[in-house]
Amino acid sequence: MERRAAHARTPVGRSMEPTERDRDRVLPGARAGSVLLGLSMLAACEGRQSVLAPAGADARVLGDLFMVMLVGAVVLWLSVNGLFFYVTRINPAALSKRFANGLIVGGGLLLPSVVLAGLLGYGLSIMPDQRAPGDGLTLRVRGEQWWWRVEYWPEGADAPIVSANEIRLPVGQRADILLDSARVIHSFWIPALGGKMDMFPGRETRLSLHPEKPGRYRGQCAEFCGTSHALMAFEAVAMPPEAFDAWLRQQEAPAAAPATAQGQRGARIFAREGCGACHTVRGTKARGLVGPDLTHVGSRLSLGAGTLGTTLADYETWIAHTGTVKPEVEMPAYDHLDPADRADLAHYLKALE
Amino acid sequence: MAEHQPAPDEERREFREERESLWRITLAPATWAVHFVICYAAAAVVCAKAPDSIGTLRLGIGALTLLALGLIGWLGWRAWVQWDVRTTGDYRNPLGEAEDRHQFLGHAAVLLSVISALGVLYVALPALFIRSCG
Ligand SMILES: [Cu+2]
Numbered sequence: 001m002e003r004r005a006a007h008a009r010t011p012v013g014r015s016m017e018p019t020e021r022d023r024d025r026v027l028p029g030a031r032a033g034s035v036l037l038g039l040s041m042l043a044a045c046e047g048r049q050s051v052l053a054p055a056g057a058d059a060r061v062l063g064d065l066f067m068v069m070l071v072g073a074v075v076l077w078l079s080v081n082g083l084f085f086y087v088t089r090i091n092p093a094a095l096s097k098r099f100a101n102g103l104i105v106g107g108g109l110l111l112p113s114v115v116l117a118g119l120l121g122y123g124l125s126i127m128p129d130q131r132a133p134g135d136g137l138t139l140r141v142r143g144e145q146w147w148w149r150v151e152y153w154p155e156g157a158d159a160p161i162v163s164a165n166e167i168r169l170p171v172g173q174r175a176d177i178l179l180d181s182a183r184v185i186h187s188f189w190i191p192a193l194g195g196k197m198d199m200f201p202g203r204e205t206r207l208s209l210h211p212e213k214p215g216r217y218r219g220q221c222a223e224f225c226g227t228s229h230a231l232m233a234f235e236a237v238a239m240p241p242e243a244f245d246a247w248l249r250q251q252e253a254p255a256a257a258p259a260t261a262q263g264q265r266g267a268r269i270f271a272r273e274g275c276g277a278c279h280t281v282r283g284t285k286a287r288g289l290v291g292p293d294l295t296h297v298g299s300r301l302s303l304g305a306g307t308l309g310t311t312l313a314d315y316e317t318w319i320a321h322t323g324t325v326k327p328e329v330e331m332p333a334y335d336h337l338d339p340a341d342r343a344d345l346a347h348y349l350k351a352l353e
Numbered sequence: 354m355a356e357h358q359p360a361p362d363e364e365r366r367e368f369r370e371e372r373e374s375l376w377r378i379t380l381a382p383a384t385w386a387v388h389f390v391i392c393y394a395a396a397a398v399v400c401a402k403a404p405d406s407i408g409t410l411r412l413g414i415g416a417l418t419l420l421a422l423g424l425i426g427w428l429g430w431r432a433w434v435q436w437d438v439r440t441t442g443d444y445r446n447p448l449g450e451a452e453d454r455h456q457f458l459g460h461a462a463v464l465l466s467v468i469s470a471l472g473v474l475y476v477a478l479p480a481l482f483i484r485s486c487g
Contacts, residue, residue, distance in 0.1 A: 113471055120475055124482035131487065206487055 049218040051191045055238060057174075057210035058130050058194030065126060069119070130195060134176035134208050139167065141179050143186030143199040145225060146232035146329065147292055147305040152248060161252045162280070164292030165305045167219060168237045169193075170244035174210040187223035190236045196222045211238035218306065227328040233306030254283025255295045255352050266348025269341050273334060281352065291331055298352040304329070315346035367451055371458065374435060378462035381425045381469040388421040388473050392480070400486035411480045418477040422470055429466030435459030 047053060054060040087095070095103075136155030141148055150167065151160035167190065169175050179188050181199040188207065189196035192215075197207040221232035239247065258264045267284070270276065275294075276286030282295040297303075301310060307326050308314040317325060320342055322333040337345070392414050399410045436459030447453070 109467065117471075117475070117478075120478055121482070124479055128483055128485070131485075 048216060049191050053192060055213040055215055056193035057212055059192055061126055062195055132174060132208055135173045138176040141177060141188060143181035146228040148234055162293045163251055166235050166300050168239060168247060169211050170241040171211045171214050171238050174208050177207045179205045184225045185223050186221045186225045189222040190217055190219040192217040198223060214238050214240055228326050231307045231326050235301040251296050255281045258348055258351060262344050262347045263351050266344040269345050270348060296352055298350045312346045312350055315349050316342045319345055374458045378458055378465055381428045381466040384421050384424050385469040385472040389476050392476055404486040407486055414477055414480040418473060421473045425466050425470045429463055432459045432462030432466060436463055
């Protein structure tokens with residue numbers, strides 16, 4: 001997925017780091033392949049999108065489950081192959097009938113039944129906690145093609161605080177996350193925080209997450225949902241509760257009026273180009289609901305659902321090369337805008353913090 | 354078989370018995386299948402229509418499970434007697450004689466009962482651990 005993201009960036013001038021391609025040239029084919037595979041597998045063990053680097057209560061429990069299964073599988077593999085080695089190499093004489101029957105009943109019937117029952121019980125005993133009720137904050141996330149519509153409902157709220165393409169959660173609390181989808185099945189997954197949950201059109205599913213370590217993680221749509229599925233990701237931020245509350249209050253506020261002349265020009269271009277038909281900027285005439293709410297787009301940590309960064313250049317790239325950066329998105333590419341207009345627009349959007 | 358001359362109707366009776374026990378070996382897996390379908394259907398219907406009745410559902414699944422295990426246990430016991438491995442000491446019944454066939458069907462039915470009992474238990478375990486619909 002990262003790889004496809006990198007590809008999508010190249011045509012618009014972002015340099016790829018000298019990683020995979022260059023190493024390929026140094027090492028001969030097949031060996032390079034396995035070395036790369038090994039390296040990338042090792043690299044997958046840490047980082048902000050890894051089940052093996054848990055940062056939440058649910059991911060920790062799932063990580064333990066994984067380790068138990070892994071160690072168990074290794075022990076079983078060694079025992080079976082050790083036994084095989086023993087009877088074929090070390091002691092190839094015929095076994096007594098009694099012993100052979102014992103092996104079949106004990107190793108083939110009793111052991112698997114008991115081990116499977118144990119694992120099933122263990123797995124099932126974990127499940128209720130993974131879906132435990134939250135402590136008050138509820139999020140509603142709807143899967144779109146290919147982005148995320150997000151609403152925050154603090155306890156007792158009667159109207160949501162609308163955002164998009166980013167999930168923020170307070171550390172040390174359990175938040176409810178209600179999921180559904182607009183048209184096709186997606187799957188919501190923040191590996192560092194917990195398990196994944198499918199999102200269906202017309203059917204609400206539920207997940208709850210309890211982040212433990214503050215930090216920036218990454219979520220990814222985990223169910224193929226069309227052309228740009230691989231570019232349907234998001235930043236997930238776990239914050240200390242006070243910081244989260246402050247952030248949420250800021251998200252609730254309408255957009256700040258542009259403070260600079262360039263920003264004001266950008267706002268006019270935004271209105272003139274009809275961006276408001278698809279996007280909402282609260283506090284302005286832009287009320288569109290087709291695309292992500294842009295009221296605080298400047299405070300987000302990525303653009304286009306984890307597709308681009310957030311520099312002014314990234315904003316310009318997004319606006320002018322939308323469908324190149326992210327194939328088949330429902331937003332037209334504004335490549336007819338002249339560079340000055342594009343820069344103004346980028347300034348306006350980036351200042352919407 | 355050579356020294357034993359069966360009466361013609363004895364052979365027919367034996368054949369009929371075999372046919373019945375051929376049916377009987379499917380009964381334990383069938384019990385498992387019925388238990389499975391009822392548990393899944395009941396859980397789906399209760400959780401969609403009356404999620405508050407989940408407690409009753411769990412008790413019901415528990416009772417059904419005991420019933421199924423009882424039935425499978427009884428079928429297994431009958432199959433065990435038919436297999437008759439204790440007196441013959443013959444695990445495998447390799448010969449194609451009527452007696453061997455008879456015992457082999459018992460043998461197969463015992464194994465199927467064991468796997469069916471396990472299946473029933475595993476199907477019921479979620480009802481033991483999971484206390485709510487969602
Ligand atoms: Cu998706």
